[in-house]
Amino acid sequence: MWAMSDARPSIDAVTRSLLDSYRELPNLAHIDAGPLPTRVQVVELVELLRNLIFPGYFCPQPLSHASIASHAAGLLAEVRSRMEQLVGLALRFVARHKGDPDIDHTPRAQHITDAFMARLPELRRLLSLDVQAAYEGDPAAVHTDETIFCYPGIDAIFTYRVAHELHLMGVRLLPRMMTEQVHNDTGIDIHPGATIGESFFIDHGTGVVIGETTHIGNRCKLYQGVTLGAMSFPRDEEGRLIRGTKRHPTLEDGVTIYANATILGGTTIVGAGCIVGGSVFLTKSVPPGHYVTLKTQELRYRSAAMHDRLVIQPRSAEA
Amino acid sequence: MWAMSDARPSIDAVTRSLLDSYRELPNLAHIDAGPLPTRVQVVELVELLRNLIFPGYFCPQPLSHASIASHAAGLLAEVRSRMEQLVGLALRFVARHKGDPDIDHTPRAQHITDAFMARLPELRRLLSLDVQAAYEGDPAAVHTDETIFCYPGIDAIFTYRVAHELHLMGVRLLPRMMTEQVHNDTGIDIHPGATIGESFFIDHGTGVVIGETTHIGNRCKLYQGVTLGAMSFPRDEEGRLIRGTKRHPTLEDGVTIYANATILGGTTIVGAGCIVGGSVFLTKSVPPGHYVTLKTQELRYRSAAMHDRLVIQPRSAEA
Amino acid sequence: MWAMSDARPSIDAVTRSLLDSYRELPNLAHIDAGPLPTRVQVVELVELLRNLIFPGYFCPQPLSHASIASHAAGLLAEVRSRMEQLVGLALRFVARHKGDPDIDHTPRAQHITDAFMARLPELRRLLSLDVQAAYEGDPAAVHTDETIFCYPGIDAIFTYRVAHELHLMGVRLLPRMMTEQVHNDTGIDIHPGATIGESFFIDHGTGVVIGETTHIGNRCKLYQGVTLGAMSFPRDEEGRLIRGTKRHPTLEDGVTIYANATILGGTTIVGAGCIVGGSVFLTKSVPPGHYVTLKTQELRYRSAAMHDRLVIQPRSAEA
Numbered sequence: 001m002w003a004m005s006d007a008r009p010s011i012d013a014v015t016r017s018l019l020d021s022y023r024e025l026p027n028l029a030h031i032d033a034g035p036l037p038t039r040v041q042v043v044e045l046v047e048l049l050r051n052l053i054f055p056g057y058f059c060p061q062p063l064s065h066a067s068i069a070s071h072a073a074g075l076l077a078e079v080r081s082r083m084e085q086l087v088g089l090a091l092r093f094v095a096r097h098k099g100d101p102d103i104d105h106t107p108r109a110q111h112i113t114d115a116f117m118a119r120l121p122e123l124r125r126l127l128s129l130d131v132q133a134a135y136e137g138d139p140a141a142v143h144t145d146e147t148i149f150c151y152p153g154i155d156a157i158f159t160y161r162v163a164h165e166l167h168l169m170g171v172r173l174l175p176r177m178m179t180e181q182v183h184n185d186t187g188i189d190i191h192p193g194a195t196i197g198e199s200f201f202i203d204h205g206t207g208v209v210i211g212e213t214t215h216i217g218n219r220c221k222l223y224q225g226v227t228l229g230a231m232s233f234p235r236d237e238e239g240r241l242i243r244g245t246k247r248h249p250t251l252e253d254g255v256t257i258y259a260n261a262t263i264l265g266g267t268t269i270v271g272a273g274c275i276v277g278g279s280v281f282l283t284k285s286v287p288p289g290h291y292v293t294l295k296t297q298e299l300r301y302r303s304a305a306m307h308d309r310l311v312i313q314p315r316s317a318e319a
Numbered sequence: 320m321w322a323m324s325d326a327r328p329s330i331d332a333v334t335r336s337l338l339d340s341y342r343e344l345p346n347l348a349h350i351d352a353g354p355l356p357t358r359v360q361v362v363e364l365v366e367l368l369r370n371l372i373f374p375g376y377f378c379p380q381p382l383s384h385a386s387i388a389s390h391a392a393g394l395l396a397e398v399r400s401r402m403e404q405l406v407g408l409a410l411r412f413v414a415r416h417k418g419d420p421d422i423d424h425t426p427r428a429q430h431i432t433d434a435f436m437a438r439l440p441e442l443r444r445l446l447s448l449d450v451q452a453a454y455e456g457d458p459a460a461v462h463t464d465e466t467i468f469c470y471p472g473i474d475a476i477f478t479y480r481v482a483h484e485l486h487l488m489g490v491r492l493l494p495r496m497m498t499e500q501v502h503n504d505t506g507i508d509i510h511p512g513a514t515i516g517e518s519f520f521i522d523h524g525t526g527v528v529i530g531e532t533t534h535i536g537n538r539c540k541l542y543q544g545v546t547l548g549a550m551s552f553p554r555d556e557e558g559r560l561i562r563g564t565k566r567h568p569t570l571e572d573g574v575t576i577y578a579n580a581t582i583l584g585g586t587t588i589v590g591a592g593c594i595v596g597g598s599v600f601l602t603k604s605v606p607p608g609h610y611v612t613l614k615t616q617e618l619r620y621r622s623a624a625m626h627d628r629l630v631i632q633p634r635s636a637e638a
Numbered sequence: 639m640w641a642m643s644d645a646r647p648s649i650d651a652v653t654r655s656l657l658d659s660y661r662e663l664p665n666l667a668h669i670d671a672g673p674l675p676t677r678v679q680v681v682e683l684v685e686l687l688r689n690l691i692f693p694g695y696f697c698p699q700p701l702s703h704a705s706i707a708s709h710a711a712g713l714l715a716e717v718r719s720r721m722e723q724l725v726g727l728a729l730r731f732v733a734r735h736k737g738d739p740d741i742d743h744t745p746r747a748q749h750i751t752d753a754f755m756a757r758l759p760e761l762r763r764l765l766s767l768d769v770q771a772a773y774e775g776d777p778a779a780v781h782t783d784e785t786i787f788c789y790p791g792i793d794a795i796f797t798y799r800v801a802h803e804l805h806l807m808g809v810r811l812l813p814r815m816m817t818e819q820v821h822n823d824t825g826i827d828i829h830p831g832a833t834i835g836e837s838f839f840i841d842h843g844t845g846v847v848i849g850e851t852t853h854i855g856n857r858c859k860l861y862q863g864v865t866l867g868a869m870s871f872p873r874d875e876e877g878r879l880i881r882g883t884k885r886h887p888t889l890e891d892g893v894t895i896y897a898n899a900t901i902l903g904g905t906t907i908v909g910a911g912c913i914v915g916g917s918v919f920l921t922k923s924v925p926p927g928h929y930v931t932l933k934t935q936e937l938r939y940r941s942a943a944m945h946d947r948l949v950i951q952p953r954s955a956e957a
Binding site: 008014027029031033035036038184189206207209225240242260262274275281282286291 | 690691692693694695696697698699700701702703706707710711714715718748752755756758759762763765766769770774777778780781782783784786787788789790823824825842844845861862863897898916917932936937938939940941942
Binding site: 371372373374375376377378379380381382383384387388391392395396399429433436437439440443444446447450451455458459461462463464465467468469470471504505506523525526542543544578579597598613617618619620621622623 | 646647649650652653655656657658659660663665666667668669670671672673674676677678679731732735810811814815818819821822825827829831844845847849850863865867868878880882883885898900902911912913917918919920924927928929930931932933
């Protein structure tokens with residue numbers, strides 16, 4: 001089968017076939033199209049922002065009141081310079097895609113970055129309420145610091161709030177790269193276009209999906225596996241997706257959604273103070289103040305005798 | 320919209336507003352509060368422990384019987400030194416939070432580290448049974464080595480068993496950082512306080528949540544998306560969460576739980592040898608030896624004709 | 639409790655007990671058994687392949703038509719050398735496990751690598767269709783480049799297609815390490831043995847499991863949390879798993895499966911053009927052209943008044 005006597009194909013020959021492929025499939029090649037933000041750059045920017053917003057939690061050297069001013073100024077300068085660059089690359093990328101004339105995006109990137117910087121105290125105020133909600137919402141949390149250190153829900157809402165600011169300022173691509181990065185880390189997928197109120201908490205979080213046009217009020221809480229999704233997508237006469245309509249649900253204030261519940265549709269409204277039980281599948285609105293659960297699921301109980309063989313038998317480790 | 324002629328805000332001005340925010344929201348700032356374990360340090364310690372417990376699987380240089388003693392001694396010295404340091408930081412952090420007087424935590428950190436070291440052979444015995452359970456539980460596994468190399472379930476149970484030892488020795492924070500790290504990696508969220516017996520296997524695993532007060536017997540097996548969770552949280556008269564009660568279920572020996580099943584509540588006991596089918600939602604106990612499944616779900620079948628337009632149409636890549 | 643006066647156990651003593659454990663539990667130790675592919679090496683190879691297949695998207699320096707030939711040739715040489723090495727290690731590892739005589743695996747590793755290289759244009763053609771399917775299947779996608787940059791579904795299908803090629807060429811272990819790595823990143827678990835047609839798209843993706851013997855036709859689409867799994871495992875007379883039978887379902891062309899649906903069993907066939915609704919649990923075949931949904935779930939609506947206390951109350955951040 002392995003004809004060892006054949007001469008190996010040269011790198012040159014393989015390169016030529018690959019270059020043909022690059023030409024034939026231009027939608028998979030980004031050549032002579034200018035620099036792009038890379039994943040690594042996006043990760044580094046988010047890390048710097050995390051240090052700036054939660055000072056002292058993620059850096060190896062302890063911070064003191066004596067040094068905090070120069071520490072913050074240094075970080076800010078670094079963040080500003082990197083954000084300007086990445087926002088500029090994102091603006092340029094989108095403009096080229098639209099076929100806009102090639103202009104210098106630096107001034108607009110600087111304005112956006114400055115506007116973002118001015119929002120940092122408000123971002124911290126929002127995150128402070130989120131951290132408090134995490135602590136108050138989870139009996140396993142021992143103090144708020146623990147939620148900052150290691151709760152994936154805090155990582156996700158932190159990145160979402162940063163990305164959402166940039167999204168509101170008209171930046172595309174970069175916010176999506178940010179939220180997909182934290183989606184990778186936490187399994188929590190929040191589109192930067194979603195609108196999320198104060199004191200938001202996601203516990204455990206793996207598998208949560210919050211779609212682009214979702215509206216979430218204040219003091220809401222989600223558990224792992226919750227989908228706030230679209231029911232079906234409107235299409236134009238030629239069968240193409242119509243983008244940008246409200247496709248995802250609305251949660252009013254004080255809503256709690258337990259694990260693995262699915263809520264679909266742009267006109268579905270879960271009213272204020274509602275609680276939606278685990279594994280509920282909901283495509284209709286619920287009036288305020290209701291507790292919606294699965295009617296006791298019909299389960300079948302049989303003797304597991306015939307399945308005993310399925311149970312793992314202990315064997316010696318040397319086997 | 321972008322008034323280009325405005326002077327840009329200075330870094331100084333932004334820094335001042337940020338320092339105000341640091342003062343106003345002290346629960347998001349860790350300043351003059353001493354060093355903390357960082358995520359990177361925790362990841363590195365877990366990596367070293369993985370090398371120590373599974374020698375030869377994760378290091379670029381092959382190990383030989385001639386060199387294994389000096390290799391192990393070197394790794395042990397490194398692990399001991401790093402664990403002492405991180406345990407000390409965690410003890411100090413918790414003591415400060417409790418308002419305890421600032422003492423030298425080094426002696427206790429050393430004792431805990433030594434006690435942990437003495438448990439390494441027992442940890443390896445437990446993990447050896449887990450690896451065997453993974454191999455015997457998955458027909459796609461070709462040999463036990465494959466499960467060590469690449470099964471997320473093994474990564475998760477390894478990290479849990481390490482973290483659980485530290486948790487039992489009274490260390491907080493550090494075990495949580497460990498299990499949240501592997502939660503990030505695998506999508507499997509096991510609280511270090513959970514109690515898990517021998518020969519445990521989680522297949523695929525994404526979305527699994529095992530709460531703090533869960534008890535799991537020997538020879539149990541879980542699939543992806545299984546939640547062993549709390550039903551509701553008891554609160555005191557002032558509406559604050561009461562922490563530390565038994566809130567999560569108990570699985571006796573030889574229980575298998577299939578994908579996306581949810582089992583809730585601190586008094587819910589799944590008896591020995593039970594099998595719980597996929598997507599079952601369970602809040603009541605099941606006597607030993609039963610096979611619990613969804614009664615055939617009521618499904619609706621319609622012609623998909625009107626939905627044909629939803630199906631993706633192939634288009635040429637150049638489109 | 640902490641007897642501070644005790645002398646600490648020496649590293650030597652701990653090392654001896656660990657070496658005893660290495661001897662007693664050889665299934666957890668890989669000593670004198672030759673080098674193995676490491677996770678880091680596998681990650682690096684996949685990264686290089688990503689750069690080769692999607693040129694210009696993931697590298698910090700922009701590519702130009704003037705430099706693309708030498709860039710591609712350099713990457714190819716690097717990929718070839720690393721893949722040969724890792725394939726060789728994987729072949730050697732499997733041969734030793736089977737007890738085969740210790741031969742030089744280099745020629746076969748080179749042949750496999752050359753065969754893989756020759757498939758690169760075809761891999762790009764398939765991925766081009768997948769990227770187009772992602773763009774056409776998600777109204778939140780603004781252009782195909784965005785799906786290449788940040789869609790976990792594209793990361794997962796890219797890694798699966800690479801791993802599947804190696805799997806078809808008889809390489810074991812290495813493809814599994816690749817797909818488990820992207821499972822870690824994305825929460826999408828596709829076994830390299832699965833067969834997946836053209837124009838495949840997974841949206842969001844966290845929690846998706848596609849088993850080893852799954853067959854998926856052209857133009858299929860899955861959402862987060864979908865399991866294509868096994869129902870039960872056949873065992874031989876001694877209760878051991880029989881490996882290698884068809885255990886996972888078949889999806890014909892043009893099938894869409896919505897979030898958190900579970901489809902089980904090797905004889906379960908979902909017919910062409912079918913749509914399976916969210917949270918459906920299916921263990922029987924569906925004829926072509928059907929839309930299968932949950933019959934309206936029986937839900938219970940109660941006043942949430944008694945649960946009001948469960949809702950998070952806003953507290954000042956200083957509390």
